[in-house]
């Protein structure tokens with residue numbers, strides 16, 4: 001079988017999507033595998049992207065649409081790669097495609113099916129800040145705009161004869177309880193790993209009180225709290241108190257010493273967070289706690305300086321490990337070592353932890369299935385003898401984006417574009 | 430031929446059908462006075478975008494021999510391309526169809542069914558009026574040249590060339606100096622994460638020279654360029670012999686003209702002379718490459734060395750991204766030379782943006798290097814007046830001082846920007862087509878920027894960017910494949926243009942040129958993106974954008990507001 005025209009791309013974030021579009025233009029056939037029910041990756045969780053505060057949806061939605069409509073691109077959502085055999089030019093791939101229980105073509109995305117569903121659970125995609133039904137789309141604006149049924153919790157799928165509420169609500173007969181998980185087998189000539197990152201569990205930093213104090217948020221939780229399509233429709237209210245924070249501390253480098261590297265994006269992301277806060281709460285006091293500021297793009301310092309002069313006070317802390325957050329009277333007290341090395345403290349209503357980026361969950365299994373090597377941190381290793389590289393330890397398998405190491409959107413996209421050059425060369429050999 | 434307008438209203442299941450009164454719409458449209466002399470075919474369908482719906486539309490167009498079509502359905506974002514696809518299967522030119530969004534604009538946002546219905550009627554009426562003024566447009570196909578011109582023979586330019594040449598593309602490298610290699614050629618070694626060894630870079634120089642698909646022009650610069658993606662006409666000029674020029678054709682241009690370093694002597698807080706033991710990091714790399722060790726001007730080995738970060742950073746307004754790392758590398762090379770030299774590292778922020786950098790920093794920290802975080806610094810000869818992060822002021826003296834000056838845009842970047850009609854951002858480095866989602870392209874199709882020409886970066890990133898440009902070119906400019914330029918472009922009406930050239934100023938794509946003979950401005954349709962900027966700027970109203978002409982827009986607005 002001639003597989004030289006087929007490419008498998010794993011992960012549909014900005015890197016995976018860019019590679020899809022480019023390869024399709026060059027006439028390749030692409031299978032895009034995404035483990036979630038929607039494509040777009042982490043960028044769609046952010047309402048705006050630094051430094052120009054571009055609307056993320058406006059950046060990404062046209063690309064998502066193009067991918068969903070492109071006849072050269074086969075999008076497999078709710079899917080993971082289970083097994084890969086063969087070698088460059090001819091890989092045999094086994095994909096596990098979970099049932100959605102909703103027909104992608106018949107469903108219009110009208111949303112009539114969720115309200116009647118009696119089951120409620122935490123919406124993980126929304127960082128558990130809100131509930132969802134057993135039949136749900138993770139957020140409004142999700143693409144494909146087709147719900148999925150959580151098989152573990154749906155009453156019907158767990159034996160209840162009575163519940164058929166969603167199917168009754170659907171005018172299009174789009175719900176299909178008899179759909180089953182599928183194993184799909186493919187032959188492809190090259191593979192791109194673009195599975196991105198997940199955030200370090202902030203609870204591991206016991207001194208910072210995440211999970212203990214309700215006013216302590218992670219950066220991604222804050223992104224969702226700010227988003228107009230998020231759990232509070234963009235209203236900045238605190239988790240338990242339903243009150244609006246008047247003072248907020250943003251803590252840099254959370255978990256940096258634990259993971260052993262700088263996460264590259266969080267100094268600029270925290271400037272963005274201060275900008276968001278100042279925009280919605282112009283009277284609030286906003287503090288950024290840092291040890292070093294890392295601004296790795298020609299445009300980032302200007303953005304940082306604008307935030308510093310308008311939106312936030314920057315406070316130096318001498319030793320990250322000495323910081324401690326405690327709760328008293330619904331307030332959060334942050335004690336830290338100041339620039340002179342002396343004890344200092346400040347009291348705020350809300351804390352945002354800029355926690356470290358890590359390889360996306362499940363990378364170990366994926367790497368094993370693909371037979372590629374990981375680095376000491378668990379990221380997919382790009383081969384150093386190429387110096388700047390998108391080549392993994394296995395011929396014909398390439399890597400791009402945050403699964404190779406933390407980076408911002410443009411550097412993820414650039415790496416994907418570089419991987420496309422590699423893929424095209426390897427296919428035609 | 431008589432006008433025959435097909436108007437199709439989608440129920441979108443209950444989405445539209447429940448919220449607007451489709452029957453009323455049909456009745457109202459069929460009785461419109463201004464359309465009494467036209468033949469109207471008005472129908473509704475359960476789901477126009479379905480397989481069934483598309484077949485239905487195709488049959489409608491064919492059997493009725495429609496001259497115009499209006500689909501009142503959902504957002505064009507969802508299904509404009511679906512219905513254009515249907516048109517393309519028939520004899521109806523896709524530009525003779527119009528989509529009206531009565532779902533998001535009416536059904537989903539207006540709760541009062543009567544009001545929603547009235548608005549839908551108006552919108553459809555406006556669409557019917559507009560479509561009558563539309564004109565069929567045809568796509569053009571242009572031949573393209575797959576060869577590539579690269580400006581600059583540093584690591585970024587060479588890597589782009591090698592990546593393209595490995596795919597059998599013909600590549601021309603223009604290098605203004607006498608040799609290839611750029612600034613990385615002077616380095617003593619690379620960062621540990623890059624494998625330290627420089628052979629890989631030297632290898633690239635010989636690979637480029639030995640590659641049959643690559644032609645190198647040294648001592649040469651770009652003289653002029655005209656054209657567009659797939660068709661650039663280029664003139665090169667030898668800078669040793671003014672009248673020696675070369676003419677070339679290429680389909681794409683890659684800018685890789687690298688960077689320069691700011692001269693620390695020009696900075697307010699840095700005072701030193703040629704006699705002082707003050708060197709830039711570049712001079713130190715050169716010294717190490719030549720002599721294998723660092724020494725003072727008199728040949729003595731310094732007892733103490735101070736490394737100064739961020740020199741000129743406040744002035745340029747950005748971080749140069751590479752210098753924290755290469756200063757660590759220099760401190761490593763000093764330690765390799767001797768364990769006795771005192772090393773003082775004066776930094777404001779340690780920028781370690783790559784996952785491996787922290788390890789390198791930690792390794793250096795364990796080698797007895799004094800890291801001092803400061804907020805400000807003044808240099809007078811070998812004496813440094815510093816303000817520590819604690820606020821404490823003190824003087825640090827060192828036998829030798831090494832400065833890390835900011836990277837700045839290479840000399841001549843402004844001229845390149847002008848020649849290639851691309852923009853520079855406020856830092857002077859070239860501007861991306863879109864910083865986030867199209868970072869390697871520029872606002873001129875077919876012109877790309879790689880390496881430090883793009884902004885400060887190291888060799889690894891320069892290589893990634895080089896391959897990214899190659900990826901873009903390999904997928905955009907395919908040998909034998911025709912280029913299909915935008916159809917909805919602007920045209921200047923010869924009879925009205927007064928030759929004032931206002932439009933030339935507003936077009937950010939450089940699509941308009943002035944025809945000296947006729948004394949009028951002309952749009953190059955292969956470059957124009959149809960943004961419409963020029964239309965608004967023209968004082969004599971002589972520009973129009975196809976498919977968005979004034980009569981089309983006026984007609985639509987007039988009906989919508991009636």
Ligand SMILES: Cc1cc2nc3c(=O)[nH]c(=O)nc-3n(C[C@H](O)[C@H](O)[C@H](O)COP(=O)(O)OP(=O)(O)OC[C@H]3O[C@@H](n4cnc5c(N)ncnc54)[C@H](O)[C@@H]3O)c2cc1C
Pocket residue numbers: 010011012013014015016033034035036039040041042043046048049050051079080081194195196197198219220223265269272357360361362363366400401402403407408409410412865
């Ligand atoms: C709080 C925060 C704010 C940020 N703000 C900005 C900003 O403003 N501007 C900016 O430039 N950058 C920002 N970033 C960085 C940005 O999010 C990343 O650069 C970008 O998302 C990387 O894209 P990616 O495609 O590599 O990975 P991702 O976006 O993580 O996409 C990876 C995709 O792969 C899927 N996947 C994972 N594992 C598997 C598997 N095993 N099988 C199948 N699919 C899988 C995931 O579900 C996901 O859809 C921010 C980051 C954070 C944490």
Ligand SMILES: Cc1cc2nc3c(=O)[nH]c(=O)nc-3n(C[C@H](O)[C@H](O)[C@H](O)COP(=O)(O)OP(=O)(O)OC[C@H]3O[C@@H](n4cnc5c(N)ncnc54)[C@H](O)[C@@H]3O)c2cc1C
Pocket residue numbers: 580581582583584585586603604605606608609610611612613616618619620623649650651685686687688710711714751755758839840841845879880881882886887888889891
């Ligand atoms: C002291 C120092 C140490 C460094 N150490 C490291 C390190 O260890 N690791 C690392 O990764 N990076 C390091 N760097 C950064 C590294 O030098 C750059 O990343 C790299 O040189 C960028 O390559 P480039 O091709 O973009 O630019 P350049 O190397 O500047 O090459 C540009 C080329 O274009 C030519 N050119 C310029 N203008 C024109 C024109 N108009 N027409 C034709 N040709 C033109 C120039 O002559 C030159 O040959 C260091 C930098 C410095 C200053």
Ligand code: SF4
Pocket residue numbers: 102106107108109110111112113114146147169170171172173174175
């Ligand atoms: S499954 Fe049915 S009810 Fe649910 S969103 Fe899709 S079309 Fe609407």
Ligand code: SF4
Pocket residue numbers: 116117118119134135149153154155156157163164165166167
């Ligand atoms: S069957 Fe019932 S429980 Fe299951 S998704 Fe539908 S409404 Fe919810």
Ligand code: SF4
Pocket residue numbers: 252253254256261262263264265266267268292293294354
């Ligand atoms: S980017 Fe900034 S906040 Fe993030 S780890 Fe690096 S230094 Fe810390």
Ligand code: SF4
Pocket residue numbers: 738739740742747748749750751752753754778779780833
């Ligand atoms: S990399 Fe940035 S922080 Fe480090 S010395 Fe250079 S300009 Fe300063």
Ligand code: SF4
Pocket residue numbers: 918919935936937938939940941952956957958959960961962963964974
């Ligand atoms: S429409 Fe836009 S791109 Fe075209 S000529 Fe006018 S200003 Fe230039």
